[in-house]
Amino acid sequence: xxxxxxxxxxxxxxxxxxxxxxxxxxxxxxxxxxxxxxxxxxxxxxxxxxxxxxxxxxxxxxxxxxxxxxxxxxxxxxxxxxxxxxxxxxxxxxxxxxxxxxxxxxxxxxxxxxxxxxxxxxxxxxxxxxxxxxxxxxxxxxxxxxxxxxxxxxxxxxxxxxxxxxxxxxxxxxxxxxxxxxxxxxxxxxxxxxxxxxxxxxxxxxxxxxxxxxxxxxxxxxxxxxxxxxxxxxxxxxxxxxxxxxxxxxxxxxxxxxxxxxxxxxxxxxxxxxxxxxxxxx
DNA sequence: GAGAGTGTTGTAAC
DNA sequence: GGTTACAACACTCT
Numbered sequence: 001x002x003x004x005x006x007x008x009x010x011x012x013x014x015x016x017x018x019x020x021x022x023x024x025x026x027x028x029x030x031x032x033x034x035x036x037x038x039x040x041x042x043x044x045x046x047x048x049x050x051x052x053x054x055x056x057x058x059x060x061x062x063x064x065x066x067x068x069x070x071x072x073x074x075x076x077x078x079x080x081x082x083x084x085x086x087x088x089x090x091x092x093x094x095x096x097x098x099x100x101x102x103x104x105x106x107x108x109x110x111x112x113x114x115x116x117x118x119x120x121x122x123x124x125x126x127x128x129x130x131x132x133x134x135x136x137x138x139x140x141x142x143x144x145x146x147x148x149x150x151x152x153x154x155x156x157x158x159x160x161x162x163x164x165x166x167x168x169x170x171x172x173x174x175x176x177x178x179x180x181x182x183x184x185x186x187x188x189x190x191x192x193x194x195x196x197x198x199x200x201x202x203x204x205x206x207x208x209x210x211x212x213x214x215x216x217x218x219x220x221x222x223x224x225x226x227x228x229x230x231x232x233x234x235x236x237x238x239x240x241x242x243x244x245x246x247x248x249x250x251x252x253x254x255x256x257x258x259x260x261x262x263x264x265x266x267x268x269x270x271x272x273x274x275x276x277x278x279x280x281x282x
Numbered sequence: 283g284a285g286a287g288t289g290t291t292g293t294a295a296c
Numbered sequence: 297g298g299t300t301a302c303a304a305c306a307c308t309c310t
Contacts, residue, residue: 003289032304054290071290073306102306121305123290164299173291181289229289230308250289271301273288 002070003180004145005221006233006241007054010076013236014049014115017078018058021046022110033104033119036128041066041107052138053177065134067127073102074117074124078236081112120232145178145218152208159199159207166202167195168270170214179214182227185275186248187214192259192280195269220246249275 002010022045026038044060051057056076058066068076077098098116099106105117105126117126129137143150155176162169169175171184179187188195191213193206202210226233226241229251234240244251248258253266253275262279 006289069290071304072288073290119305120307121288123304162298168299171290183289227289233289270299272290 002054002074002233003183003221003227004054004178004218005183005224005243006226006235007051007056007070008146008222009225009235009241011049011051011056014056014058014076014078017113017236018046018115019048021113023060023107024110025108027099027106027108028104029099029106030104030119030122032122033117033124034126036126040064040128052134053141053144053173054180055137057134063130065129065131067129067134067137068117069124070119071121071123071125073120073232075119075234076236077116077118077234077238079114079116115236140174142172142174142176145176145214150176150211152204152211155207155211156204159202162199164199165195165269166193166197166199166210167274169199170210171270171272178218181272182243182247182250183214183217183221185250186217189213189249189257189259189275189277189281190216192277194281195274195276217248249277251275 023041023043026042028034028038041060041064044064047059047061049058054069056068079098100118102118102120103116104119107115143154158175159169167184167188170179171181187210191209193210221227221243224241224243224246225235227243228234228240229244231240249264252264255264256262257264257277257280260277260280262277264275265278266273266275268274
């Protein structure tokens, strides 16, 4: 499900097609998925689409925004009025069948195009917020992993007061935002650091290695359009990503490590599946 | 058919 | 304040 590269892929695509579109109608299929009043967004025009961490912000005029988080299973699918996919890809059957059983909210624009918010597990949400509301929502977010301003010094200061395991700390969105479980596992492998090490035990040279590795796997993920397991993540054109073909360790239990040839093992850390090399990440 | 596992994150108890 | 377990929910896999 969506981690930062997936969200970034969706945002780039939506930013290319949504600005200038007038929201003519909104259908809420699941109350829990839409927080606000549809009257607050009907008649508004999309000005731009951005993101903060893994939340997507659809800017409307007059101090209104639709903020959305896809959580585990959310999808945002855009279809034009002819129901062709935005990118001109061959139309998948299920796109012509929208809304589907998992569609929670749909938007219809004045030119006949539509945006569907699908979310099987209903963990995700859409909220209508003012600019100030969005800032408040984002105030606890740590610096984005793709933000050049995120420095080794910053991480060093944060890590110094964290005794818990390295992997849990880098997954903490208040430390830095963007890394999810798959990319966290992969980043630690590329950096050849143990997920179990206490964060405060890291030397600055190791933090530097970790930050570089994190950016490397995230950028690779963005380049490949995200990660799709079980067809559960698709971008706004309904297309799967391909990072799953390039993962370093995630889901590769029993296989050999690309860094050193060691055996990749799986365990559980903080309730999350954790894959690492038993040799170079020991 | 029962039970465990799934890519997120907010909350609450310690 | 930091750490940890768990809940929110639906579906697939063992």
